[in-house]
Amino acid sequence: MDSRPLRILQVLRAPVGGLFRHVGDLTRELAARGHSVGIVADTLSNDSQTEGLLQALSPHAALGIHRFPMPRLFGKGDLTTPFAVSALAQRLDVDVIHGHGAKGGFYARLAKYGLSRAKVFYTPHGGVLHYPKTSAPGRLFHSLERILMAKTSAIIFESAYARKTYSALIGEPSCRTEIIHNGLRQEEFVPVKPNVDAADFVFVGELRALKGIFTLIAALSGVKRADGSGATLVMAGDGAERGSLEAQIDQLGLGGRVFLLGAQPARPTFAKGRIAVVPSHAESLPYVVLEAAAAQLPVISTNVGGIPEIFGPTANSLVPAEDVLALRGAMQSALDDPEKARAEMNSRLAHVAAGFSMARMTDRIEALYLGG
Structure with missing residues (x-):
């Protein structure tokens, strides 16, 4: 197994809640192990804690914190942000892009179309799993998941439940999968x-x-x-x-x-x-x-x-x-x-x-x- 320091880009939509906490924890731990990490997050989703949390995370994000519009469902940002993330990843010369949540996962894997070298990982964090098959957003999101699976190095499920639900809603993943539970600091x-x-x-x-x-x-x-x-x-x-x-x-x-x-x-x-x-x-x-x-x-x-x-x-x-x-x-x-x-x-x-x-x-x- 390779042991060199990596250049990693973590991509998520809303910098709030448990998903953001996961990305923040992972960023700090990876940085402490010698890797260079950057964050891509939405400009549209904030709560009263967001700016302070991003500021506290900044010293651990050697590749910077970058903000682009990422609408919850679909909007104008979806026509521009995938290209912006791809260009950023190329400019930063990243080894790994890790998308978190439905939107982060889409942007990370769409960026792969312009990046032959980088590995792309995806953690759903619920996201697409909350949309029923019969709903219009569900049909669209699930179709995109099936298309983008070919650009995914591995899907990391944070629970066995998420792995099972993903297979039931979208189909058995054709890429590698791992179940890795979230962790807490001592x-x-x-x-x-x-x-x-x-x-x-x-x-x-x-x-x-x-x-x-x-x-x-x-x-x-x-x-x-x-x-x-x-x-x-x-x-x-x-x-x-x-x-x-x-x-x-x-x-x-x-x-x-x-x-x-x-x-x-x-x-x-x-x-x-x-x-x-x-x-x-x-x-x-x-x-x-x-x-x-x-x-x-x-x-x-x-x-x-x-x-x-x-x-x-x-x-x-x-x-x-x-x-x-x-x-x-x-x-x-x-x-x-x-x-x-x-x-x-x-x-x-x-x-x-x-x-x-x-x-x-x-x-x-x-x-x-x-x-x-």
């Missing part, structure tokens, strides 16, 4: 102690229906503390559906029980709640579940995507997606029996610590880049 396994005034529950994620935010508020309305008062919830995140969420909170009279913090880093936010809730309707392998488990919070989550792979021996406690009563029952049970919740948390922690480390993730991705 310091993320230091426990987070709840604040004295911490809420009962904490949610961290985008304020989108897909993340189960409306199911969560409906479930919370019926959850009670031991003294009969209503349980409380803090929610960190931004999104287009914040207004609808606020309307639901008002309609259910939960204004004194639900606190919206805006976009916040996950780990400091965990101290503001005692039990993490991840009520998503669809996921691939969400970092927030890994982070909460490593921070030693009890976690209530839905049985979607690769979350059972994270829960491991505790997967039987997962609840169905979009089921208000099941989610409410799990939340109430965690409040009523904290010792059981903590025992489950310890079992999950051991599973995550053994299989989801940053070093393990980077070792395997680096080996692929180098041809191992």
Whole structure:
């Protein structure tokens, strides 16, 4: 296997959320191993943390951070950005292009048409897997996936679920595939102690229906503390559906029980709640579940995507997606029996610590880049 330093371009659309966290972590680790890394990201998608995160990542991105318009579905940027990424990759003389998410994957593989030498890797991160076969975007995205597979050195799936779903929706990959779970830094396994005034529950994620935010508020309305008062919830995140969420909170009279913090880093936010809730309707392998488990919070989550792979021996406690009563029952049970919740948390922690480390993730991705 080759061991020389590589010139690597990481391509993603929105520099927000778990996908961006993955790219940032991978960039730092690869740079620490002597590789030169550049980032390509969208100019259209930001949250309140984006610029600060990009600035913090800049010292590790020797090939620079480059911004181009990348619309979520289709738009004018799709006619210009693929050419811009290809030209950039040629100018930087990269050895590897790694596309993340649907749009990052498309741009990275389209760039291959002008690059005979570079290897191209692709990690879906959910992306195209969230579009049904029967939808118009799904038919288009899935067709493009089949066409671009010929330009793909390997597809890296972050979960066995993603690998299985990709094959069912798009077809069995004709290129190499690997399942490489996301990893956490060692310091993320230091426990987070709840604040004295911490809420009962904490949610961290985008304020989108897909993340189960409306199911969560409906479930919370019926959850009670031991003294009969209503349980409380803090929610960190931004999104287009914040207004609808606020309307639901008002309609259910939960204004004194639900606190919206805006976009916040996950780990400091965990101290503001005692039990993490991840009520998503669809996921691939969400970092927030890994982070909460490593921070030693009890976690209530839905049985979607690769979350059972994270829960491991505790997967039987997962609840169905979009089921208000099941989610409410799990939340109430965690409040009523904290010792059981903590025992489950310890079992999950051991599973995550053994299989989801940053070093393990980077070792395997680096080996692929180098041809191992």
